[in-house]
Amino acid sequence: MLHAITRAVSPAIVDCELTHLERTPIDLEVARSQHAAYEATIADLGARVQQLPAEPDLPDSVFVEDVAVVLDEVAIITRPGAASRRGERTTIEEALAPHRHLARIGTPGTLDGGDVLVTGRDIAIGISSRSDLEGIEQFRAIAVRHGYRVHAIRVRGCLHLKSAVASVDDDTLLLDPDRIRPDDLPNRRCLTVDPREPDAANVLQLDGTVVAAAAFPRTVDKLADAGHDVRVVEVSELAKAEGALTCCSLLIDVPQP
Numbered sequence: 001m002l003h004a005i006t007r008a009v010s011p012a013i014v015d016c017e018l019t020h021l022e023r024t025p026i027d028l029e030v031a032r033s034q035h036a037a038y039e040a041t042i043a044d045l046g047a048r049v050q051q052l053p054a055e056p057d058l059p060d061s062v063f064v065e066d067v068a069v070v071l072d073e074v075a076i077i078t079r080p081g082a083a084s085r086r087g088e089r090t091t092i093e094e095a096l097a098p099h100r101h102l103a104r105i106g107t108p109g110t111l112d113g114g115d116v117l118v119t120g121r122d123i124a125i126g127i128s129s130r131s132d133l134e135g136i137e138q139f140r141a142i143a144v145r146h147g148y149r150v151h152a153i154r155v156r157g158c159l160h161l162k163s164a165v166a167s168v169d170d171d172t173l174l175l176d177p178d179r180i181r182p183d184d185l186p187n188r189r190c191l192t193v194d195p196r197e198p199d200a201a202n203v204l205q206l207d208g209t210v211v212a213a214a215a216f217p218r219t220v221d222k223l224a225d226a227g228h229d230v231r232v233v234e235v236s237e238l239a240k241a242e243g244a245l246t247c248c249s250l251l252i253d254v255p256q257p
């Protein structure tokens, strides 16, 4: 069974970190209702959703993906690159502890889960403004013990690696070729986003369905034409906080009770 940890949108989201976007007003109520629709979609696709309470003092805390990477064998608690996000770890550790042995990225390394793309036993990690070589080496030391191969890829022109590439099924990636070279991610079939929608790559794959953002209809059509079952969700207010679909959940395979 798939367990999904989410967190309610913080009332402080208007003060979120921004790296590549200009600050524009975020409607908190709309953000909350879009987030609720996202949770309903992943629940409808079979995930058991555990929503953590909102964190009034942690603006980016809805983006739970950045704080941990959950592998079958271990959950790696990250050390987010933005200092303002490090307080998000305590409650995520508590939520993950019943499901996985925990390991941690420590000082001085930094790593955001949004930079970590797991495809089978291969893990690509973006070297970005949030994830540095020290954090990646610490991650590698943990992951290789469990039989994973870790590859570092330089991220250009976006916040995280998964801003520009994500999985649409076990063998196929969706990417923006202007920011990620398919050669950087060997042994995978690559679909490309519509060139007018460079930010469309961050989709969430869940039980054979691809959850995609409503802002990118041309890429949604491309995915459907390629034979993928696509569900569309509106996340425009969360996108203003430089977050996307994978950011809003931590997915954990758990044994059936």
Ligand code: GLY
Binding pocket: 016, 017, 018, 019, 060, 063, 066, 082, 241, 242, 243
């Ligand atoms: N606002 C999302 C982040 O910077 O982590």
